[in-house]
Amino acid sequence: SAWCKLSGVADSYIFAVGEGATDRTYININAGTLVVQNRIDSSNVLNLISNAVHRDVASWYHFVVAIDTTQGTASNRAKMYVNGTQITSFETETYPDQNVNTFVNNTQEMGVGKAPWTTAAYYDGYMAEVVLIDGQQLAPDQFGEFDSDSNIWKPIDVSGLTFGDEGFYLDYEDSSALGKDVSGESNNFTVNNLTAID
Numbered sequence: 001s002a003w004c005k006l007s008g009v010a011d012s013y014i015f016a017v018g019e020g021a022t023d024r025t026y027i028n029i030n031a032g033t034l035v036v037q038n039r040i041d042s043s044n045v046l047n048l049i050s051n052a053v054h055r056d057v058a059s060w061y062h063f064v065v066a067i068d069t070t071q072g073t074a075s076n077r078a079k080m081y082v083n084g085t086q087i088t089s090f091e092t093e094t095y096p097d098q099n100v101n102t103f104v105n106n107t108q109e110m111g112v113g114k115a116p117w118t119t120a121a122y123y124d125g126y127m128a129e130v131v132l133i134d135g136q137q138l139a140p141d142q143f144g145e146f147d148s149d150s151n152i153w154k155p156i157d158v159s160g161l162t163f164g165d166e167g168f169y170l171d172y173e174d175s176s177a178l179g180k181d182v183s184g185e186s187n188n189f190t191v192n193n194l195t196a197i198d
Contacts, residue, residue, distance in 0.1 A: 001062070001063070001064045001129070001130070001131040001133075001138075001140070001142075001143040001158075002014050002015065002027075002062075002063050002127055002129070002130045002131070003060055003061070003062050003063075003127065003128040003129045003130075003155060004029075004060065004061050004062075004063060004123075004125055004126070004127055005057070005059070005060045005061070005125050005126040005127075006029065006032075006054070006055075006056075006057050006061070006124065006125040007057060007124045007125040007126075008057065008124045008125070009029060009031055009032035009054075009055050009057075010030075010031075010121075010124060011028060011029075011030045011031070011120075011121045012028060012029055012030075012121055012122060012123045012124045012125070013026055013027070013028045013111065013113065013114055013115045013121050013122070013123055014027045014028055014029065014063065014112070014113070014123055014127075015027045015110075015111070015112055015130075015132075016028070016110070016111050016114065016115035016116060016117075017102075017103045017104055017106065017108050017109065017110040017111070017116065018039070018103045018108050018109075018115075018116065018117060019108055019109075019116070019117055020117040021039070021042065021117070022039065022040075022041060022042045023039060023040060023041065023103060023108070024037070024038075024039050024103060024115070024117065025037070025038045025039075025046075025102040025103040025104050026115060027063065027065050028115075028121070029054065030049075031053070032053040032054050032055040033049060033050055033051075033052070033053055033054070033091070034049075034050045034052070034054065034063060034080060034082065034087070035048070035049050035050075036048045036065050036078060036080060038096060038100070038102045038103070040100075044094055045094075045096045045097065045100050046067075046077075046078055046094060046095065046096040046100070046102070047092050047093075047094040048078060048080055048087075048090055048092065048093060048094070048095075049090060049091040049092040049093075050080060050082075050087045050089070050090060050091070051089040051090060051091050052082065052087060052089065054082065057125075060128075061082060061083060062081075062082065062083050062084065062140065062143065062144050062153055062155070063080075063081070063082060064079075064080070064081040064082075064138075064139075064140040064143060065078070065079070065080055065081075066078070066079045066080075066081070066137040066138060066139065067079075067102060067104075067137060068137035069096050069097075069098060069099055069100045069101070069102075070098065070099055071098070071137075072098065074095040074096075074098075075095055077095050077096055077098070078095055078096065079137075081139075081140040083144075083153040084140045084141070084144055084145075084146060084153045104132070105134060105166040112127070112130055112170065112189060113127060114192070127170075127172070128155075128171075128172060129143070129155055129158065129169075129170075129171060130168075130169075130170040131143065131158055131161070131163070131167070131168070131169050131170075131183075132163070132166075132167050132168050133161065133162075133163055133164060133167050134163065134164025134165055134166040134167035135164040135165075135167075136162070136164065138161075142158070142161060143155065143156065143158055144156055159182075163183035163184070163185055164185070165185060166185070166187060167183055167185055167187070168181040168183050168185060168187040168188075168189075169181060169182050169183035170182070170189070175196035176196065177191075178191050178194050178196075178198070179191045
């Protein structure tokens with residue numbers, strides 16, 4: 001789950017893990033389109049590219065990607081949500097086989113706002129409330145809700161969630177340690193090219 005305000009719609013990674021073109025898992029915005037991919041041995045075993053386009057640089061978006069490859073129905077193994085609504089229309093729609101592993105929580109480097117395998121495609125914009133839940137496939141109502149007056153999707157307190165051993169919660173409240181995990185799991189990130197003013 002990540003709350004994102006885009007400064008542009010060029011190719012930029014929200015979350016990524018892996019070693020390069022052959023083995024990687026990532027979530028990114030490419031020309032305003034949400035993309036989720038898991039690539040093993042140069043083959044896309046998961047590849048979802050939404051038909052919806054998110055180009056409003058004045059608004060916040062809430063992106064949720066929920067993965068559980070143990071599910072019996074292929075389309076339940078990977079779900080994408082924007083502002084509380086599930087995406088069901090895809091330009092590309094490839095679901096993983098049952099029990100396929102992603103590279104998340106593997107031994108490979110993980111990045112928030114960048115892909116470890118490239119110095120290009122850094123995330124361009126603002127982020128808030130970035131959460132990884134380890135061991136559960138949660139719906140967006142665990143992270144946000146519709147405001148009863150305005151019907152606008154807004155964040156809720158996630159501190160009571162069970163994050164799992166490899167989960168994390170980045171709230172960015174400590175400007176001296178922007179990569180600090182406040183989930184209680186101590187899965188802190190090393191900050192690269194960010195300062196308190198960011």
